[in-house]
Structures are given as C-alpha cells and as structure tokens.
Amino acid sequence: MLTLVAPPPPLSAPGQPDGAAAVLRAALTRGPLARSAISKVTGLSPAAVSRHAADLLAMGLVYEPDTPDGPPRPGRPRIPLDVDTSRHVAAGVHIAIPQLTYSLTDLRGRVVAMEQAPRRERPEQVLADIAEQLPRFLARRGRGRSVLGFGAVTGGWVDPEAGVLVENAALGWSDVPLRDRLQRATRLPIHVESHARALARAELLFGVAAEHGELVHLFVGNVVDAAIAAGGTLLRGRQGGAGGIAHLPVPGSTVRCPCGRTGCLQVTVSDRALGDAARAAGVAADLAGLVRAAAAGDARALELCRGRLRAVAHAVGLLVDMISPETLVLTEAVTMYLPELLGELRAELAAGAAARVHASSFGPHALAVAAGAPVLAAVHHDPLALRTARTAG
Ligand SMILES: [Zn+2]
Numbered sequence: 001m002l003t004l005v006a007p008p009p010p011l012s013a014p015g016q017p018d019g020a021a022a023v024l025r026a027a028l029t030r031g032p033l034a035r036s037a038i039s040k041v042t043g044l045s046p047a048a049v050s051r052h053a054a055d056l057l058a059m060g061l062v063y064e065p066d067t068p069d070g071p072p073r074p075g076r077p078r079i080p081l082d083v084d085t086s087r088h089v090a091a092g093v094h095i096a097i098p099q100l101t102y103s104l105t106d107l108r109g110r111v112v113a114m115e116q117a118p119r120r121e122r123p124e125q126v127l128a129d130i131a132e133q134l135p136r137f138l139a140r141r142g143r144g145r146s147v148l149g150f151g152a153v154t155g156g157w158v159d160p161e162a163g164v165l166v167e168n169a170a171l172g173w174s175d176v177p178l179r180d181r182l183q184r185a186t187r188l189p190i191h192v193e194s195h196a197r198a199l200a201r202a203e204l205l206f207g208v209a210a211e212h213g214e215l216v217h218l219f220v221g222n223v224v225d226a227a228i229a230a231g232g233t234l235l236r237g238r239q240g241g242a243g244g245i246a247h248l249p250v251p252g253s254t255v256r257c258p259c260g261r262t263g264c265l266q267v268t269v270s271d272r273a274l275g276d277a278a279r280a281a282g283v284a285a286d287l288a289g290l291v292r293a294a295a296a297g298d299a300r301a302l303e304l305c306r307g308r309l310r311a312v313a314h315a316v317g318l319l320v321d322m323i324s325p326e327t328l329v330l331t332e333a334v335t336m337y338l339p340e341l342l343g344e345l346r347a348e349l350a351a352g353a354a355a356r357v358h359a360s361s362f363g364p365h366a367l368a369v370a371a372g373a374p375v376l377a378a379v380h381h382d383p384l385a386l387r388t389a390r391t392a393g
Helices: 017-030 035-042 046-058 123-141 178-186 195-206 265-269 271-280 287-295 299-323 333-337 339-346 363-381 385-392
Strands: 080-083 088-095 099-105 111-118 146-154 157-159 164-168 173-176 190-194 215-220 224-230 327-332 357-359
Touching (some): 017 035, 017 046, 017 080, 017 363, 035 046, 046 080, 088 123, 088 363, 099 123, 099 363, 111 123, 111 363, 123 178, 146 178, 146 195, 146 363, 157 190, 178 190, 190 195, 190 363, 195 215, 195 363, 215 299, 224 265, 224 299, 265 299, 271 299, 287 299, 287 333, 299 327, 333 339
Parallel strands (some): 146 190, 215 327, 327 357
Antiparallel strands (some): 164 173
C-alpha cells in the first residue's frame, strides 16, 4: 500500500539542485575531499558546501571516511567527504538478442552483482520475464541496499523522454512502451535509454570523459549506433534519434541491407555478420569462438577480426572529422577481449584522430554498467530529486 508522507523541510534552498550535484560530483571525481577543497573546486561558498553536504549525508549518498588522523569528529572542518558506495544501488536490465543482463551497480558505477537469463522473442514475453525475474534478483543479490531506480537499456533507436523503444531492427521490435509497462510491473522509477548513450553516460561520469565531457561513443554489436556528448551533455536529437549511424555507407561492402541499399555499416560489421563470416569460412561456430581462435593466434580468425576493425575505422574517421571530440570510445567485442587489435583500427586513421580513439572503460562489464547507467546519471544530475521521489513513493 502507498503511504504519502509530508517531505521533511529541505536543508538547502529549493531550486538549487545544481549545488548538491556539484558537491556530489566533486566527491565522485576527486573524493575523499575536504569541504574546503570542495568549495575551491566547485566555486560554492563554504556555507553552501556544508549545507549540501548535510543533505547528501542524510540521504546516504556521501559519507565521512576515517582519515589517517583517526575517526571523523563532528565539527572538524577537515573531515573529508566521499561517495557512499555501501547503501544504495542502481538496478537495471540490458536487453540484447541472446540474453537479458541484470545488474546492480554502486554510486561509482562499479558492478555489485550481475546475472543473465535467456531472452524470449516477443516484447510482451520479455516484459513478463523481467517482472518475474527482477524481484528474485533483487532479493538474492541486493543485500539490503536501497534501490535507486531501474534502468532499461537496449540497442537502436530509444526515446528516453517518452520511455519508448522506437526501433531495434536486430530484435525486430518497434514502439515498445518500456517505461510504462515496467513501472506498473516493478513500482520502481524507470529510466529507459539506448545502449550507446547509456555507456556514454557512464564514460562521462566514471570513465575517460569524466574530466572534459567531450565524447563520441561508438557501439558495434548486433546493433551499431553512436552517442555524442558536448560539455558533459548528451545529444538526444528528435525523439532520441541522434547517433543513428546504422546505414552509413562502408566503401567496398556489397552486403545487402533490409533498408534496400547495399554496404550499410550495421549489416556489414555487426556481431551477427562477423559470426556468419566465421562460420562460412569454417573458422568458428560463432563470434565468441572466433574471438577465442584469434586470441590463440589463428591467422584466418585474426584476419576476419582485422577486416571488421578496418570497416569500423571508416565510420570512426567520419565521426572524428565531423564532431572532433576529445575522445572517441569504441565498445566492440574484438577489442574488448583483444585490445591490442585497436592498433589495426588506429592505423587506418590520421595520426591526430588515432590518438583520440580508446576502448571502453568497462571492458567485459559493459552490458552490466550500461543497464544501471541511466539511473546513476539521473541521481548524479539531481541528487535532491531522490528525496522527493522517495517521500512520494
Ligand atoms: Zn541500410
């Protein structure tokens, strides 16, 4: 049953979520950090830092770690603050072709728990499975931590504002109202996001783009899409459509695309295409087998992997030329397990562009991190909003 309780009076003035977010961000990127240092970093007055710190402490988002001088004592101005990773978690599910990946991540984006389940075909079946599997996952792995919200992340065109998966051709899904359906089933705040943007959010908060906020994230899986961030803010585009690069032409490719053309990026370089090529060449039964064979030094497997990276390099070059980001992060299976092959891709690019290309900060945890990232992004963007949401929920 839902009980509505009047919210406690805020310690900070209403309409100032930016200050609390700035304090939390300073603790996230540089903590443990004394309040005086936070004041310097954020430009907030010492009084404002104290007020926001009190709010964040009360909410369990930051804590006062023991210092080498001994345990913290109230009233001492030099007691540092750090992000509290012990009390809250973000829950999430990543929906991919072969499986659902459930995860719990702490406030630093570190994976606390991860479990996978096979994915059934139709959206209704998958939503029913999530409604059934999530409570058990939380009961098994939550360890009494409070759940900040639930992220629902998948590849392709996703509208986070409406909470709708607009189109994921690889899944064969379109116009699925993920947020509405999951909100009813889970009673948690639901944050829907595309895989490419969810991982870009994680790179902005916890990864290579945390300092400068300028990023292009390119995801190559069964879906191929991009996310673009400037000044720490992600470009969404109309109905969340920004970054749809599935049909960029790849020179030399003759693969037919369902869109009617030939040589589109997604059909040329997707996981499915690479797995099919490995099977056709008799090198491996699937993508995982191909990567294993390449890791063992099989020349034909390595050449198939390199061929993919050369095709991806063309798209990387276009994105770097057009957007000129500080960093381009590539999340892709071959370089995830064989990072040395990133050199194959860099060799196709001009030197200036090559130096800005990095592999994902999250390696094999990318799916689990992506699932929780939209929840963590919302909390770090406006931590005080949680208090209102909890009191109302
Ligand atoms: Zn196409």
